[in-house]
Amino acid sequence: MTVQVGVLGATGAVGQRLIQLLEPHPDFEIAALTASDSSAGHAYRDVAKWRVDTPIPAEIAEMTVHATTPEAIPDDVDLLFSSLPSSVGAKVEPPFCEAGYVVSSNSSNSRMAEDVPLVIPEVNAEHLDLLEVQRDERGWDGALVKNPNCSTITFVPTLAALAAAGFTLEEVHVATLQAVSGAGYDGVSSMEIIDNAIPHIGSEEEKLETESRKLLGTFDGAELTHDGVEVAASCNRIPTLDGHLENVWVEAEEELTPADAADAMAEFPALDLPSSPDPLIHVFEDPSRPQPRLDRNLGDGMAIAAGGIRESTFGLQYNCLAHNTIRGAAGASVLNGELLLENGYL
Known part of the structure; x- marks a missing residue:
């Protein structure tokens, strides 16, 4: 089964790397892109200064960018990859989790929170089960997992x-x-x-x-x-x-x-x-x-x-x-998303 995913902060450098890695992914399909309010409502190709070393995927280029709010995400999206600046992530990631979305985030906010798993799957995959504690304590239907710096x-x-x-x-x-x-x-x-x-x-x-x-x-x-x-x-x-x-x-x-x-x-x-x-x-x-x-x-x-x-x-x-920007950022978030899928959190 293909999982529908979204990218929060899709126009930035890490957001572009996420798109590069997700577009050919065997398990994930990009269904939503978000960015700043000034970019919302426009075609991705018109608001993203594409700087990745492969061409912008044709289908992604024509997608409409949404505002970074839970209400803007289609209902069939299960997993969100966040590449937001930490100051923005700290404000908007919790509402997405409250709304039931699972967020795999590269942003530095909340990495050291006691109930937020900070994960490198090959190193500490078992820490992902901290999400059970997180959901109990915060009352979230969704979840928040971080990759490190x-x-x-x-x-x-x-x-x-x-x-x-x-x-x-x-x-x-x-x-x-x-x-x-x-x-x-x-x-x-x-x-x-x-x-x-x-x-x-x-x-x-x-x-x-x-x-x-x-x-x-x-x-x-x-x-x-x-x-x-x-x-x-x-x-x-x-x-x-x-x-x-x-x-x-x-x-x-x-x-x-x-x-x-x-x-x-x-x-x-x-x-x-x-x-x-x-x-x-x-x-x-x-x-x-x-x-x-x-x-x-x-x-x-x-x-x-x-x-x-x-x-x-x-x-x-x-x-x-x-x-x-691959192992250290976008790829790390994608790998955490794969671990989330493997462990039944989606």
Whole structure:
């Protein structure tokens, strides 16, 4: 059965990626697009400055854009993908859930709420059952699930692989080298970023430090307990277009060798979902890999790449990479939608 879906915030960069991924999807069919009031009532092709690297789908181009309200969504839509700015998402996502819609959201609002599952399906699919608590507490017929920040998604699967192999993580330091697309098309001017690097991205460090502990935490059926690992992050914007590269240092309670880490990451399982790549983590022996230009599109942009694994004066050091607008944003929301369908929440 094909599930009818909608995209909230369809004209933005992540909204366009969602359309690119959803249009050929085997289980989802786009039935509604929403955007700002100024775009509502117009054909999508007239209000979306299409910047994705494939042509705009012909049928989508002719669709009429709706206002971002529950009343504007057709009755046969079961699942909404939200790419709204967090300030907007915080206001409009709850009314959609109250109206009975299930929302798979990339927006940062409510990610750390106690009753909102923050999910990377290959890492913590069991956290999705927090939706039962959410529905009981909020009285919603719908539901709200979040995917993490694009930089969090890049390194947490590698940590989860180490934990799954039996290593107790005590301390993690991560330094990010983040692509300009993570700030949106108008987020960083060329005069700021060309021949430059910006050693601060507002609120990004806190997201990595808190979201990672929630993702690695345990859910007992009633309450989610965050993992005890200490995470410290430093975030930098660099002049690459797509692909967040991250340098990670890990201290474990047990002895953790480069060979142990490489095996754990390479063997960490994918899921039997349409958007889950196999393998999930590509491990390079070449210490100069991964690189954004060469490796961001592994697994159709949904895979994590890791390499440069070595011993350091602070535990184990390695590098990892993910495509920030596919795996780190739109693709992550689509994958959560697939998990929702698989687990009977639609």
